[in-house]
């Protein structure tokens with residue numbers, strides 16, 4: 018049975034994150050979907066395509082902490098550089114994914130890569146906050162940089178495009194990331210006239226972000242920058258595109274635990290939020306130069 022569609026959401030009004038990211042927050046804030054509607058995905062900030070003028074200043078977000086979850090950044094256009102207090106740094110280029118497990122806590126900063134800043138250009142990104150089950154919230158931070166060459170590759174028949182699997186499994190192809198709770202995430206790069214059908218568990222919270230082009234999914238149409246939210250009924254998704262499209266799939270088993278969320282921290286209880294602020298204020302997240 019096909020998964021029914023709950024809503025096709027157009028992008029809510031954007032806001033700036035620092036001076037480098039102009040994002041549409043689809044959840045949890047944008048549409049009042051609630052803190053758990055897309056669990057284990059807690060937050061989706063989508064920087065729809067925007068042209069940044071050349072700048073000698075690297076736009077972005079200065080040093081800030083995270084605890085209790087993972088941040089996943091996907092670059093579609095432009096390049097983002099980052100540094101964290103665990104000693105990791107790197108550049109997320111087009112088609113690449115940074116999967117950072119903040120867990121017990123890191124400080125990091127995220128900003129436009131130097132040469133991209135100087136040249137300016139088209140910028141399009143996704144940042145996701147993925148919740149961690151309680152038993153993993155205080156585990157050690159880690160960092161995973163994923164290029165298209167590392168991703169699971171499913172090629173559509175007749176060269177109609179490909180699916181790049183980041184984690185979980187689609188059509189027998191697995192992605193390289195081992196998540197802390199069951200998640201399926203992939204980018205679909207579909208050429209004009211492509212059709213594809215695949216299965217996901219009925220209970221997984223599931224959505225599709227149309228990054229490029231337009232699609233027809235389970236009988237409904239969605240344009241670029243729309244987010245398609247599915248009901249938790251049925252297992253089949255059938256996608257087709259006349260124009261060609263790029264689509265991000267998010268699907269995961271809900272984490273049925275209490276949520277206490279405040280600022281950059283995502284915990285289970287208010288006491289743990291207070292502890293996070295106390296640890297941050299006492300320098301227990303390590304050190305990172307601004």
Ligand code: MN
Pocket residue numbers: 081083088125127
């Ligand atoms: Mn951050």
